[in-house]
Amino acid sequence: MRKTHHIYTELNYQMRRREDLRSIEEITLIAVKEWMARNYGQPTEHGYQWKDLFLPHGTSLRISHRGLCYFAEVKGDLLIADGKIVTPSAWATEVCGSVRNAWRDICIRRNYREGWTQASAWRAAAGEQPKRPGINRRLRARRITD
Template sequence: MDTTHPVYIELYYQMRKREDLRSREEITLIALKEWMTREYGQPTDRGYQWKDLFLPHGTRLRITHRRLCYFAQVESDLLMADGKITTPNAWAAEVCGMVRNAWRDIYIRRNYREPWTRAHDLRAGAERRPGVNRRRRARRSTD
């Protein structure tokens, strides 16, 4: 491919501006997969079911621990981190070195257009339990 094409130059500029550390080839593959999914209608029912939260194929998960970001990704119906199959709770415990509340510590981005959102906020039914946030804030203030 001709990497001097204006699209590649714009891609390189946008990646540098956002400090994206992925390679151009990786971004190109992601774009091609998304285009094929849209154009050819590949099934979107692949994904990881985390209790009552469904994470579609390609969803990225992030934990920040000691100022370092760690990432995992949903591939087909598995959650993969560092090339190993894991669960959100086991991954949070492995990254942090202790048992953690994965719902509170993991941030999720289902696609690149979405912002990172805390797993607890995406969890089904969280908006129907308004007292939970009040109790959580009170509990956190005494920790």
């Protein structure tokens, strides 16, 4: 119970600091819905369904091409890039100037705390948290020498 009180106290402090007028219940409901979308890959309200991958509202997409980064964002049920409604494939083709494999060229970030991950990694993990080969490298190296 003590940890729960600490979390609500911190939430209250952060909301006051940012002058957020929403209720704690409203923020909690948003957090639970986002957690469900991220952990179960199931639509909670709004988001873009890209084949078997669900991208919740607010998800950012990025293409790096010729040293420049291009961004799109899921807003409601639509994928928006440069103020236009696009599909991932059409967006990749438009940015790169030729037909491209959008799964390979697009990187996804579901929230600001995550790093960018290639769409094909999300697809291979079927919407679950994708494997990132470099994350546990030190731990694996330590096990080899033990």
